Amino acid sequence: MQRSENRVALVTGASSGIGAAFVKALALRGYRVVLVGRERERLQRNADAAQHVGISHEVMEADLITRAGRDAVCARLEEGVDLLVNAAGLGLSGAFWTVPRTDLIGQLDVNVTAMMETTRAALGPMVDAGRGAIINVSSITGLVPGRGATYAASKAWAVFFTEGLAPALEGTGVQMQVLCPGFVRTEFHARAGIDLTSMSNRWWMEARDVAHRSLVDLDRGRTLSIPGLGYRILYGLLPKLPRHLGQKLNRTIGNSSVRS
Structure with a gap:
């Protein structure tokens, strides 16, 4: 996926963090980007900052927790895009049995339902066109349980969903990728009420580096x-450990006691 004049990418969660980093990276590759998120002012600032060689970007305010928000994004995708990046995500703090039921349902609506529905909406036009790509942002915690029950489960769903679709699309010209970053310096943890100030700096990454690596890996198929x-290296080692030791290591790194 090299420089792509006149192609369109839609990025959810584009207000900040990994989503905003994808907006900048894709704009530099020549994409016109549709920025989706809940905060119009921040979306517009990111769109203005990403303008490159005269390319204008589209801002779409939508809350993926709501049916109306998901329907609006799916309707835009059904018009056709060349790349979909599902970067929206929601984390929660607190023990599972203390978190309000509506909050847990909202988390699944963002992390699972929205990803499923937007992927389905984008795939039809992509398959018809014989080209396209979808990047679903998961997490390293989706590869082994241990850092939050519902969050890890939703991210594991993203992994299985994406890897299950990929072989079904062979020969169509459409690519699937699941992106599994570790700890990234964004607003995500603060918004979720998760304190990770004790986390060693060696585990942290910058959002721009995560987006760059994802696009390079997409180029490589x-x-x-x-x-x-x-x-x-951690991902390579975990399957070789007894399952309970892998889970313990994951919980230790991720301080799982503070989040759902």
Whole structure:
């Protein structure tokens, strides 16, 4: 996926973090980007900052927790895009049994339902056109349980969903990728009420580096993208450990006691 004049990418979660980093990276590759998120002012600032060689970007305010928000995004995707990046995500703090039921349902609506519905909406036009790509942002915690029950489960769903679709699309010209970053310096943890100030700096990555690695791996046709050498080594080691030890290591790194 090299420079792509006149192609369109839609990025959810484009207000900040990994989503905003994808907006900048894709704009530099010549994409016109549709920025989707809940905060119009921040979306517009990111769209203005990403303008490159006269390319204008489209801002779409939508809350993926709501049926109306998901329907609006799906309707835009059904018009056709060349690349979909599902970067929206929601984390929660607190023990599972103390978190309000509506919050847990909202988390699944963003992390699972929205990803499923937007992927389906984008795939039809892509398959008809014989080209396209979808990047679903998961997490390293989706590869082994241990850092939050519902969050990890939703991210594991993203991995299985994407890797299950990829072989079904062989020969169509459409690529699937699941992106599994570790800890990224964004607003995500603060918004979720998760304190990770004790986390060693060696585990942290910058959002721009995560987006860059994902796009490079997409160019190479890789379905699974794990940014950061340390995380790739960890992923390689975990299957070789007894399952309970892998889970313990994951919980230790991720301080799982503070989040759902």
